[in-house]
Amino acid sequence: MKIRVCGFPPRLQRKRFLQTSEIYMKKLLLLLTIALSVSLSIKAQDAESKETDAVKRVVETYLFSEETDERKQTLYPQAKIFATNPEKTKIQETSISTKAKKLPKGAKTVSVQKVVQIEIAENGATVKVETDLSSGDAKVPKHYQFISLLKANGEWKIVCILMPAVNLSMKQSLKKRLLYYSNFLAVF
16 A cells, blocks of 8 residues: 555646646746846946946046147047037037137136036947036036047047037127137147
């Protein structure tokens, strides 16, 4: 006489065991799939974050470095600045390597620039830079410039800067306008 452990005949015990095992296997497979997709997602975000950091580093080097050679390394040799004149009637094209006009005597450029947005698609990137030219009581609207970069040979290079005209009122002096534009063109 055979002793039944579960109270079910052996054939039913085997069937129940197989059904239970199948459920556990499905759950395990689902957990492994979720873990793998999370891992791949983290790796993709990490790669994207590295590219974003690289683009930001190039732009910040261009904006804030005081070393001419260091700034030159961030630029494509034929990089251009496209800007509208203060009257917003013409588009002006200037080579970034063109020397800027000298500031008037005693003039100081006071501006705070920061990267506010970075968009990357494959080997191209656009960076939005906010500039606050306000100083003391003189409030000037924030200005934005758009820096375009391309990646070649594993390096990001600035190829173009789009610079819309700043909205300065007629009450503000020509000196302030000159300071504003020379601040951006004082590359070398």
